[in-house]
Amino acid sequence: QVQLVESGGGLVQAGGSLRLSCAASGRTVSRYVMGWFRQAPGKEREFVAAVSGAGSSTILYQDSVKGRFTISRDNAKNTLYLQMNSLKPEDTAVYYCAAGTPGIPLTSPREYEYWGQGTQVTVSS
Numbered sequence: 001q002v003q004l005v006e007s008g009g010g011l012v013q014a015g016g017s018l019r020l021s022c023a024a025s026g027r028t029v030s031r032y033v034m035g036w037f038r039q040a041p042g043k044e045r046e047f048v049a050a051v052s053g054a055g056s057s058t059i060l061y062q063d064s065v066k067g068r069f070t071i072s073r074d075n076a077k078n079t080l081y082l083q084m085n086s087l088k089p090e091d092t093a094v095y096y097c098a099a100g101t102p103g104i105p106l107t108s109p110r111e112y113e114y115w116g117q118g119t120q121v122t123v124s125s
Contacts, residue, residue: 001026002114004097009119016087016123022080022097022116030054030075033100036082037109038093038121045096049082050105060105064090087123094118 008020020036035050049071052058059071070083080097098112 002029002032002099004099004114004116006095006097006116006119009095009121011122011124012087014087014089014123014125017083017085018087018121020082020084020095020097020119020121022082024078024080024099028075029078029099031102033103033105033112034071034073034080035098035100035105035112036071036080037096037098037112038091039096039118040093043093045109047107047109048095050107051080052105053102058105060107062107084121087121089123089125091121092123093121095121 003025005023012018031053036048037045038048039045047062049061051071068086072081096118097116099114100112
């Protein structure tokens with residue numbers, strides 16, 4: 001079993017930055033695909049970014065966050081990060097960390113086996 005705990009969310013003004021962290025425990029996740037998803041009120045959970053395991057050779061981003069968000073992982077710390085810059089009000093959502101089996105990062109939530117409880121990100125205009 002893998003336990004995931006997100007942190008770093010909060011309230012920020014438009015144009016500001018936040019850095020989310022996701023600490024994994026219970027098992028080393030260095031080989032797992034890791035991803036970030038978000039869910040706004042009344043909307044479905046949507047893909048934000050994902051990174052492959054091992055050498056982090058494959059990274060995917062949702063088009064709306066490209067150039068503003070950066071996903072990274074520190075396998076020595078069993079931790080996943082999401083650096084979010086130039087935040088917009090439409091980025092407001094609960095952000096979830098997820099871990100999936102080793103392979104190519106995928107964008108569907110169904111491909112991920114383990115989930116954190118989420119951290120709220122609110123961007124004011």
